[in-house]
Amino acid sequence: MVNPAEPLPADTPADAELRRALEQSGWRCTRQRTAVHDYLCSVESHPTAEEVFAAVRRHIPNISLATVYKALEALVDAGLASKLSSGDGPARYDGRTDAHYHLCCLKSGRIIDLPTDFDAKLLDKLDPNLVTKLRRQGFRVSGYRLEVLGTFE
Numbered sequence: 669m670v671n672p673a674e675p676l677p678a679d680t681p682a683d684a685e686l687r688r689a690l691e692q693s694g695w696r697c698t699r700q701r702t703a704v705h706d707y708l709c710s711v712e713s714h715p716t717a718e719e720v721f722a723a724v725r726r727h728i729p730n731i732s733l734a735t736v737y738k739a740l741e742a743l744v745d746a747g748l749a750s751k752l753s754s755g756d757g758p759a760r761y762d763g764r765t766d767a768h769y770h771l772c773c774l775k776s777g778r779i780i781d782l783p784t785d786f787d788a789k790l791l792d793k794l795d796p797n798l799v800t801k802l803r804r805q806g807f808r809v810s811g812y813r814l815e816v817l818g819t820f821e
């Protein structure tokens with residue numbers, strides 16, 4: 669129970685940054701969204717929405733799966749998380765916002781970060797004119813993703 673006489677805990681710099689980013693994209697910064705963001709940033713497992721729900725529910729028992737989905741949508745929209753859609757199976761979410769590569773297990777759907785430096789020039793190496801060619805076709809490149817595929821034995 670929150671004591672109304674007690675001052676609200678001060679925002680940490682990370683909280684303030686989260687609030688700023690959400691509000692800049694037109695989303696309110698709620699306790700639920702903060703909890704979903706904190707959880708996403710605390711794990712390396714690239715969880716599904718169901719997994720986020722199961723984890724966050726331990727701290728906020730009355731949170732609904734729909735609220736978790738909405739929180740994930742807000743975080744992705746505000747550039748605070750990425751949605752990793754795989755061919756089959758549920759989408760997974762990543763709280764890491766710096767560019768990095770993934771390793772994906774085709775059997776379990778498990779995704780882990782690949783401990784390799786990100787190469788911002790990789791597209792140029794594939795084709796030095798690729799970005800320009802695509803631009804002419806009306807496509808503006810904003811980045812790229814690379815997944816190393818295989819199976820854990």
Ligand SMILES: [Zn+2]
Binds near residue numbers: 762781
């Ligand atoms: Zn990742």
